[in-house]
Amino acid sequence: MHSIEIDGVTVLWTEAPPPLEAALVFGCGVRDETFRTFGITHLVEHLAMSTLPRLHHDHNACVDLRTTDFLATGRPEQITAFLEAVCGALSDLPLERLDREAGVLAAEAGEPEHPTTGALLSRRYGLACAGLAPWRGPGADRLAPEAVREHVRRFFHADNAVLILSGPPPEGLRLPLPRGERPRREGVVPAVLGTGPAWSQECVPHVGLALHSERHDDVALSLAVDVLRERLVAKARHEHGLSYEVALDRCAIGAGHRERVVRVDARDGEEKHVAELLWTEALRLAADGPDAAELAEEVAAAKEALADPRHTVSDLLRLADAELFGEPTLDAQEWLDAASSVTPDQARRAFATSMSSALLAVPDGVEPALALPDGSPLPAGGCVRSRELPPGRIFRPGSLQRLISSAARRTHLVLGDNVIAMRDPDGDVHAIPFDEVVGVEAHGPGRVVFGRGGCVIPVLPDLFAKIAPAVQRLDTVVPRELHYPVSAYWVGEE
Ligand SMILES: [Zn+2]
Known part of the structure; x- marks a missing residue:
């Protein structure tokens, strides 16, 4: 090179x-x-x-x-x-x-x-x-x-x-760009909100399991996750015929943050079964580890992929990444050398450690039965952190809506001193402190508020009566640059 x-x-x-x-x-x-x-x-x-x-x-x-x-x-x-x-x-x-x-x-x-x-x-x-x-x-x-x-x-x-x-620079090649300063990267990755282990229902097509790791070069964890994927192919696809695709996404987020996500699709109606299978297989791998033959199989597969001449460009892309972000990286040979010496117990320990960060997502409406190794239920994650509304001024749906809908009778909006909150029909409380607002979308006289923690609160006249004071407060307290009118592309879409 x-x-x-x-x-x-x-x-x-x-x-x-x-x-x-x-x-x-x-x-x-x-x-x-x-x-x-x-x-x-x-x-x-x-x-x-x-x-x-x-x-x-x-x-x-x-x-x-x-x-x-x-x-x-x-x-x-x-x-x-x-x-x-x-x-x-x-x-x-x-x-x-x-x-x-x-x-x-x-x-x-x-x-x-x-x-x-x-x-x-x-x-x-x-x-x-x-x-x-x-x-x-x-x-x-x-x-x-x-x-x-x-x-x-x-x-x-x-x-x-x-x-x-992939070859020598052509004669006379110019790259006429302005000069600048390499952006500083400290603090680019915010604090982790979802620490895990937890599960949540999401607006997603497939079941997925995310594992966080701090090290970019955790070869033992990398191999263990490859083994998990292969076991799921064997179980979910070949043995039970529940799934077609078992995929693995590796996301480099920033220094000290790497995410590995195993995704498994499911035949209609089998999402619960697939989620339980994914979780069970992950727990089994954390407890017993892979065997030596499984590890050798993954090393052999990696060796084959790296020997492919088409791999040249992806290897260079990895080096470009290291150059741009100053994060050390292993080249193909270093990775293979490290992988060849990983023992089953090292892979097991790396995987068990990362399971403490496990986040499992299932499609909306799916209710899997999931437990931790000690038998207690896997905690529910998601944006909701409370069932208690903060003190403040209460807004309710209009009287006619409350008359005809029990969901409307249970729904509240609360404007507190430093927070806007909503109780949804399920009784869950979504709260956004004003200093965590990341966007306020204007829909005519109403607003939709987006919070850093993942909550979205509709302060809309269709849902709540006499919201003008809440809208006025949001317009005053949230910095002007975070306000915008709803995109012309999406008007009428809801
Ligand atoms: Zn929420």
Whole structure:
């Protein structure tokens, strides 16, 4: 692997056979957004790509939790032209196309992670950083041009970019980007909200289990989770015929935070069964560990994958990540060496430790029977932390609604000194302290309040009578920049 610098951009390259593959990677992803600016990185990517002429070689761009990648495959002169065009567009973003590209984004509605993984990240981190993944935020039409300009200035410059190439840099390659300062990363990952172990019903298609670990290079845990996935394939798919897909997502969140999510889909009506199977298999692995043959199988599979020449680019991408974020990484050979020496007991201990952080998500309405190793029930997680309403002014549904609906009779809104809270028809209390509000969405005379902890409280005249004082309080107490009118794309959708 060679490392050089072109126009201030670090370029990592290796000598693989043609065609030339390139990825211009910026250290900016969903985790660098807030609820209010959610989608802004994706909008920048779209604005830049919208300037390209029709190209006859493979090219693409994508935004994930940590990075934005501009990718191309082709002849050296095609790669040179593509990269110069992308850099040119990022240096002078066509903000006059903002409205149109916002509309394209609304139509695309891509999510940075699978919805089950996104929901679990949101339970772990709340509505911040990687926890924003499953949300739609205020909508791309509510992002101001000044905010886009500021985002580009902070993140899309030569000093926050790495170019990787599968061959030598083409003669005369230029990367005309402005210079800047590498963004500081301290505190980018907020405090963990969902510590686990816990389960919750979520708006998700599949059952999922999330495990947190602090170490990026926990090879023993990595192998143990691979074994769990294989056992679930054997049980849920081959033995019981309940599932088609057992998937594993590995999410690097930031220094000291890594999340592994095992997702299992379920035949209609079998979600409870699948959730119980997933939990039982996880407990069994934590108690007894994998056997040596299972570990050897996973090491052999990894060896095969790493030997594939197509792996060159993903290896370079990993090095680009390490370069951008200063987090140490193992290269392919170091990983294999470490993996080959992991014992079954090391894998068991690593997995048992991470089970203390387990978050299990099931689709809405599914009620699995789940217990901890001591037989006590697995605690319910989710956003609700209380069944007690705080003191304050009470708002109720209108008298007619209360007359005809027992759910309406049970529902309250409370405006306290420093908090807005709601008791839902199930008796659960959702509370958002004012200093944890991440967004206030205006719906005519009503408001929808989004809280950092995952609660969403509708202060809407359709649901509660005489809400004007509550709306007025929210408008006064929540900083102006967190307010926005509901996206034009979603009006009438509810
Ligand atoms: Zn809530």
